[in-house]
Amino acid sequence: MLALSFNWTVIVVIIVAVEAACFFREVTAQDYVTAEMLDRMAQIEHRGDNAAHTIIQRLNKTFLTPFDRQDLHPGQTGMNRRRA
Numbered sequence: 913m914l915a916l917s918f919n920w921t922v923i924v925v926i927i928v929a930v931e932a933a934c935f936f937r938e939v940t941a942q943d944y945v946t947a948e949m950l951d952r953m954a955q956i957e958h959r960g961d962n963a964a965h966t967i968i969q970r971l972n973k974t975f976l977t978p979f980d981r982q983d984l985h986p987g988q989t990g991m992n993r994r995r996a
Contacts, residue, residue, distance in 0.1 A: 921966050928960040 935956060939949055 918967070918970055921963055921970070925960065925963045925967065928956060928963060932956050932960065 935952065939945060939953075
């Protein structure tokens with residue numbers, strides 16, 4: 913991911929989340945899933961993972977944040993939970 917400011921990185925996460933939600937709606941409106949859909953799903957997840965990891969890394973490097981790190985970290989990791 914490009915070296916974006918923290919605010920732009922958060923905006924990227926929001927854009928990816930909206931894209932994922934729209935794609936989920938598109939997929940669930942159909943009775944089947946294609947290989948292309950699975951590939952696109954993996955691409956969206958990969959972009960979201962990269963942005964989330966960037967946010968966590970920047971929070972870990974920051975001495976002072978306007979938010980408590982313990983409040984932000986569960987939100988980032990909670991969005992990335994996978995089903996077992």
